[in-house]
Amino acid sequence: MEPNYSTYTLDELIDVESHIDKVIYPERYKQVCEQITLKQNDPKVAGEIKLNGKVAKVNRLLYLVAFFWFFAFFTLLTGEFRLKGYSAYYEDNTIGFFCGVVLYFSLGLLIYIKYMNQSRKIISQ
Structure with a gap:
């Protein structure tokens, strides 16, 4: 029984192409290559490929x-804030220490907000 390659996704077809024995199954290999070409030229599939690439880039923000x-929590646990040669200890410089903790949390929060905005844009497309 011949497999119906038209129902395969592009990723599945590429996987089949890399694992198929071209000598034993030359006709199947030809069918797989034709389906890959069709899927790559399909605007819907091309849009999905671009979407997956965008999602991967946005997820890097996490x-x-x-x-x-992590550094905010680590700073709280150790009682020491360090950044490029500057050190603030909870016992000695409480204001500098908490400013450092707030800095780490704020940067993380800003990046998280950017992540959420970009995720919404991708979903709405």
């Missing part, structure tokens, strides 16, 4: 959010 919030 790493920055995690980075800044």
Whole structure:
């Protein structure tokens, strides 16, 4: 029984193309290549590929959010804020320490807001 490659997604077709034995199944390989060409030229599929790329780029912002919030919590736990040679300890410089914590949380929050706005734009497209 021949597989119906027209029902496969582009990712599945590319996977089949890379794993199919071209010597044993030359006709199937030809069908897979034709379906890949059709799917790549389909505007709907091309739009999905672009959308997936945009989503991946936007999701990278979450790493920055995690980075800044990690440092905010780490600063609170250790009682020491450090940034490019500047150090503020909770015991010695309370205002500088809490300004540093607020800085980390604020940067994380700003990036998170940007992430949410870009996610909404992508969803509404």
